[in-house]
Amino acid sequence: MRPPWSETVAAYASALGFVLIAALFRFGLAQIDPKILIFSTFYPALLASAIMYGRGPGIAAIVLSTVLGLITMQQQSSWLAEIDAARTINLALFLLSGGILVWIGSAYRNSQQKLTAEQERRALLLRELNHRNKNATTVVQSIVSQTLRADPETAAAINGRLGSLFATNDLLTRSETYSASLADILDEELRPFIGHAILLSGPPVPLGQKIAPSLALILHELITNAAKHGALSTPEGRLTVQWEAGDRLLTVHWSEHGGPNIVTAPESTGFGTKLIRGVTAALGGTIDKSWQPSGMKATLVVPYC
Structure with a gap:
């Protein structure tokens, strides 16, 4: 099921916000040393975008980071001109490594979502099983009471043991480690x-x-x-x-x-x-x-x- 439109917009906006923050860090580092790698601060932004919001926002972060990186290259052309094809190499390496980071981040996010969904499904099944066990215990206790109407003491003893087993099973299913x-x-x-x-x-x-x-x-x-x-x-x-x-x-x-x-x-x-x-x-x-x-x-x- 696709997320609501508002959540999609918020995800893309947040991812682009990560990139802008990375650009500000890059600008600050450039004041110290203009030869610091152009795309160095953008990698964490790409990974965070992919992990938190998925592949789409991660790709959008790559695009914006590339644009900001190219602008930075134009501003630093004086020293990049000394190295033949430096711009192309920097851009190619960034696109390759950025794409890998986005793929890793989105894959991790998907696996976590699947794990969370599986845990929720198991919790739902456990609650349903516990509910059915409770109903079954009640039915069995009623059968015991009806069958042993002439011997209420024995019926009470058996029902007490059944109730004890149910209470313990209830404790077990309440625990994530299935222990009590x-x-x-x-x-x-x-x-x-x-x-x-x-x-x-x-x-x-x-x-x-x-x-x-x-x-x-x-x-x-x-x-x-x-x-x-x-x-x-x-x-x-x-x-x-x-x-x-x-x-x-x-x-x-x-x-x-x-x-x-x-x-x-x-x-x-x-x-x-x-x-x-x-x-x-x-x-x-x-x-x-x-x-x-x-x-x-x-x-x-x-x-x-």
Whole structure:
């Protein structure tokens, strides 16, 4: 699509303005040394015109620069006459090198425009994909709720996991690098528990598309358990999550305090615990849990890069 007429005029006017500025510099240099190369100050103007406005304005800049250069040659004929064919050589070299600069500048501009258009297209596709994923998640959650009407607790658990995956995918698609930080994932998962005593601390750790959804599932299960039986189930409870990254391993320390007193560790293994172990093993990591009277503690170690 062609740009509006006003933008075209402005582009040509700006390119010619670059040439006039270059001519002023050339005039100033001539006051110092009249033998300075005639077209020396025009090259930056040609390149800037082509990069910023394209081939047409670049060619217009070459034409105006040539005219101003020829005028300068007439004024400096006294010393140019000493060199046979100096005018022709200067003009030919300028036209050749100027044409190359304009070609390079316009090619660079075109490639940048194509790259920008491709980035905008990808961003649009990602937004559309994210919108469709959200709709699909809503539909699936509705199907789960309808199918498991007799077992609302299981339905809520499944829908919670689906919601966790969607939230993480949303974080990934918002990032230009398609990564989500551990802090962002925790903030998203802990959003329903604003008002509880929660401490998060650790360095910025970007997580890629392979590990982020899996880690979000693990954290979701830990948070769900804390909300049902642990620190997030009482107003006095406190949750501390600390993490550190090194040697390509991410270590997350999970510590709960102030929840219901724990007499003994749970004897049965629920689906959530099995899910945590299965996802952790699939990532090539380990998780160690310990139940103390003050609350549950866990250490999760997974490769993150």
